[in-house]
Amino acid sequence: MKFETAGVLVVSAHGEPVFSSGVARDPAVSECVIRTRQSRANMSRGLFSVPVGDKGYAVVAVGSEDASALILFERSANDVLFDFAATVDCADDILRHLLTNPYEALTVVDREGLLRFISPIHERFFGLNRGDAIGRAVTDVIENTRLHEVVRSGKAEIGQIQRMRGTTRIVSRSPVLDLQGNVVAAIGQVMFKGPDQLQRLSAEVVRLKSELSHYQQALSTQVSQRHGLDRIIGQSKAIRRLKEQIARIAPLDVPVLLVGESGTGKELVAHAIHLLSKRREQSMVTVNAAAIPSTLVESELFGYEPGSFTGAERKGRRGKFEQAHQGTLFFDEVGDMPLEIQVKLLRVLQDGSFERVGGDKARVSDFRLVSASNRDFEAMIDSGEFRLDLFYRISAVSLHLPPLRERLEDIELLANQALYDFGIKHTTRQKTMAPDVVPFLQSQRWPGNVRQLIHAVETAAIFADSDVITIEDFETVIRSSDAMPPHTGPFAASPIEVGPIGVQSPPAGVRDALSQVEEQMIREALKSFDGNKKRVAQELGISRSYLYKKLAHMGL
């Protein structure tokens, strides 16, 4: 701290200036000092500040009954102490408190380790008379002190135990630096009365920490549980039942098979199962058997050792099974897996072990399997495309995801949510649907299920000119989807299987006629291809599952 003495002003008991020196000789300054002092009660002694023009002085007042001496100090730039004195009216009371309060009171030693200040309370504690110890070596006055070491090393010692006069205290010792960074003193303070107090405090911290972690855990469980099930939208009986089943089976570590048409939410359900399971802290790894080229399936799943094939990474790679260790492996389109891989998957599921491609070391992975498929397993098993033993392994529990056309009452909620999500995602004004839009959407067949509905709503939201989406806005979607219908051939426009978005269902008479035409064509095709259903489906441009449904309907 650098305060330059700028002047001295002596005033009589009546407040008249009787002597002035330095800047105090300037009447503007002395008047200002006297006025400020008078404006404050009991200012016979103390510290206060006086702004004069763009300058400022810190004033120390020392008074007697007859007169007071006011010593003016000029402030050096950016001095926090000056700011403190200038802005806090009771600055001197605060400093006095800091010097005398038992918990803040300071003991100060200078660079030589000599005591320069000790608070009255500590003097009493050490049995000293006021001022007796000042100027003595701190080691002669305070037992087990290390303040002389701290002023030498410049290193603080916080929370140290110190025995003094038969009692134990927790103290802190800190070096004090001047503006140039030189150690000029060390100060000591008592932090706690003793280890008991500290221990109680630390036990409290431990207790609060454990309470906090308990609540964090509970919160994260709640959030993830809500996150998992709440994302599955629908109030239909089928969806409510599905959610109940998910909640029930998720915590059990059994393999789950999700069966349902494309876009019915199989992946969404897999996530919910993972989030509600004990494995939620680990990741859910997804494999799409249909999307991996057959030559790479093995290395994708099992990983490979270094240099096992051309183009392989030098260090080798962990496969999906290893990545899913302790988590969940979501096997999408499991029905599309080549037979030879089915055998290997079966082995992994049976004994949990496998080898990386190009390696012979048995590896183990502990994952929970959730598989999904929109294929007809019964037919695939019959035709030898899927192994029965593997089917049993992956389907300890099977959940059926209902197609959207069987739960039309969910369309309103789903469409509104899609619209809301769209607005949030693209930060556009929230649009709404005209009242007749929902019945219109409910009259569609939705072969692509919820995915297709979301897509339709998003596209309509893009094309709608106003904030209210109408049926006409959905017709834009019809035109664009017509260019890429999900099925080609004579059945493309069939309201039963395809029913493109936005096409109004034909009147019942037309529907019957179309149905009859369909059945006629199927009969003819069966005849031409000697009952080969695969060829019939190909020829007519329909899926085999739809063909089977139609045949059942026709009683064939």
Ligand SMILES: Nc1ncnc2c1ncn2[C@@H]1O[C@H](COP(=O)(O)OP(=O)(O)OP(=O)(O)O)[C@@H](O)[C@H]1O
């Ligand atoms: N009940 C539902 N609530 C909210 N969103 C849903 C629901 N069902 C499906 N979705 C949404 O529909 C889209 C398709 O869902 P998802 O990918 O889970 O279907 P899928 O059955 O796995 O389809 P695919 O068999 O084609 O892979 C996703 O955007 C998903 O969030």
